[in-house]
Amino acid sequence: MTTIVSSALPTELSERQKSLAYLTLMIALVLEIVDVTIVNTALPVIERDFGAAAAQAQWVAAGYSLAFALLLMLGGRLGDAFGYSRLFIGGVAGFTLASLLCGLSASPGQLIAARVLQGSAGAMMAPQVMALIQVLYGPMERVAKLAWVGVIGGLSAISGPILGGILIHANLFDTGWRSVFLINVPVGLAATMLAVRLLPGARSPLPRGIDGRGTALLGMAMAALLYPLVRGHDLGWKPWHFALLAASPIALALVWRRTVRREGKGEAPVFPTALARQRQFVMGLSIALVFGIATGGFLFVFAFGAQTLRGYSPLETGLLHVPFSAGVMFGIAFLGRKLLASYGRWVIFGGISLMAIFAGMTLGWIEGSMPYIWALPCLGLAGVGMGMTSGPLTPVMLARVDPAHAGVASGIVKTVQELGMALGVAMVGTAFFAGSGRTMLPAIAVIEVLLVMALGLAIRLPSALFPEQER
Structure with missing residues (x-):
């Protein structure tokens, strides 16, 4: 996902500065992981509030994960090419804006679109966390820091539904379910400002390039699989739903063929074969x-x-x-x-x-x-x-x-x-x-x-x- 960086820090940082930079990375990590599961507790309330269809409630959850999954490797390669800190700051800022849009959504469609944007921004942000830890710390120091990443990530994932229930029950400022998204805004703004001040500028010495068409084709393959599964029952299983399901493995086969061909030419593939x-x-x-x-x-x-x-x-x-x-x-x-x-x-x-x-x-x-x-x-x-x-x-x-x-x-x-x-x-x-x-x-x-x-x-x-x- 990201190239291992072994070069020295671009600027010498004190232990306190490195600790604050690491804390900033962990704040962003928690934001991204919690948002995968926190919405599960809020979905029935969202459905009642909007009078939404069941499939729309599913897309509020699935839209985030799908966008995040499809763009994750692209986010890592963009970090290699344009700088980890730059992509991290842009990702956190985009995630914060998308969270605000989620909280202000006036319809199920707006909320789904904002969740897709949120997942896309998370995919730009998340890969840079691991890369920047490698920039900040030497090989032996990374062991403990990466272990904490696992612990914090696990706690964040399983704490999401609990936090969602507490926020909805508290009903801060009469925001109801919207609070599970709006709570990200002050935290995201703080993380963005800290990142601008504290994170070192670094990028891969050997950026691998990006297969934009291959990534887009992979995204279409996954969308062709997921959309009928979510909307098929709701819309009555039309013939074109089955056509999309049949097209998904064909598109995946084309991704594989393209990957083999590009790798043979020495060009950047979607993944190494x-x-x-x-x-x-x-x-x-x-x-x-x-x-x-x-x-x-x-x-x-x-x-x-x-x-x-x-x-x-x-x-x-x-x-x-x-x-x-x-x-x-x-x-x-x-x-x-x-x-x-x-x-x-x-x-x-x-x-x-x-x-x-x-x-x-x-x-x-x-x-x-x-x-x-x-x-x-x-x-x-x-x-x-x-x-x-x-x-x-x-x-x-x-x-x-x-x-x-x-x-x-x-x-x-x-x-x-x-x-x-x-x-x-x-x-x-x-x-x-x-x-x-x-x-x-x-x-x-x-x-x-x-x-x-x-x-x-x-x-x-x-x-x-x-x-x-x-x-």
């Missing part, structure tokens, strides 16, 4: 995509169903995420990290199994009439399963990748994860709304099928996940 020949990387991406669709869909329909079927308020729905969040952190920080070296693929297999069992039981609680006390352990154990899977999966995917491709491989991983979230909202959300939003059973069925597919892929991972284990 060598990565597609690395079996463990491809297997890991497949698991990440399927698991991401399942978990993204689960989080979407859980927040929606808790409010529309069980009658919980946004605050109560947000607080219901606490045991899930605690489980995710326990799964990442303790179980996944400690067990991976000893048990390898069985850690990922076990995590997916926990998610399959207890995510289904959680949604079954919404469907049934059991008391809320039933949901708490189910949510906690589903969270453990998610943490045991998502935590180890990234290092497993990158374990055998050539270091020369580490940056772009990381970008592909992040892109696939975001696409999984967008597709999860589309596929599982469509299954939920196909039942008129009154039953969880279609959504549960889709989630369980996806997780069984992920289990089938996980069992095919090699027994030795890391080269060191073969010695």
Whole structure:
């Protein structure tokens, strides 16, 4: 995604200045990650306020993730070419403006457009965080700083629904659901001003160029897949919906053909084709995509169903995420990290199994009439399963990748994860709304099928996940 920078700082910074610059990067990271999940708690309120259709509510969530995923690698390459700080500042400023537009939206269409703009700005901002950490710190210092990036990122993702519920309940200045977007404005302005003052100017010494047409073709392929999945049921599944679905793999094949051709000519491809020949990387991406669709869909329909079927308020729905969040952190920080070296693929297999069992039981609680006390352990154990899977999966995917491709491989991983979230909202959300939003059973069925597919892929991972284990 970004070229590793090993040159000295453009200007010497004191430890205090570097710490403040790092803090600025973390503020922006939290803004971007929280906005992926914070909207789930607000969607039922937005739908009631606007009288929006179910598909429009899905696009409020999916539009952000889709725009972010499709432009992420482009954002990394623009940073290489034009400077990391410049792209970071522009991305934060654009994200802040888009957040303001979200909060001021007067119709579902305006809100969806603002969310797409928000995701696009986030894609310009996010890749520069990792690059600037490499500029600010030496190799040994980066280890601790990057570890904190993982911890802060994980906490941000699972705190989004909780924060959304608290903000809507507080109803600051009578803003209701709009507060989940407007809260970004003062934070984003502060981050922009700090970035202008504190971040060093740096860019890649070997910028790789950009395949604009290839990136656009990839975007069209994903849009052709996602749009029918979100709007097909709502519009009655017209023939052209099926034509778009059929066109998506054709467009992906054209992206691959173009990538091979450009790489053969020595021109910048969308991604290095060598990565597609690395079996463990491809297997890991497949698991990440399927698991991401399942978990993204689960989080979407859980927040929606808790409010529309069980009658919980946004605050109560947000607080219901606490045991899930605690489980995710326990799964990442303790179980996944400690067990991976000893048990390898069985850690990922076990995590997916926990998610399959207890995510289904959680949604079954919404469907049934059991008391809320039933949901708490189910949510906690589903969270453990998610943490045991998502935590180890990234290092497993990158374990055998050539270091020369580490940056772009990381970008592909992040892109696939975001696409999984967008597709999860589309596929599982469509299954939920196909039942008129009154039953969880279609959504549960889709989630369980996806997780069984992920289990089938996980069992095919090699027994030795890391080269060191073969010695």
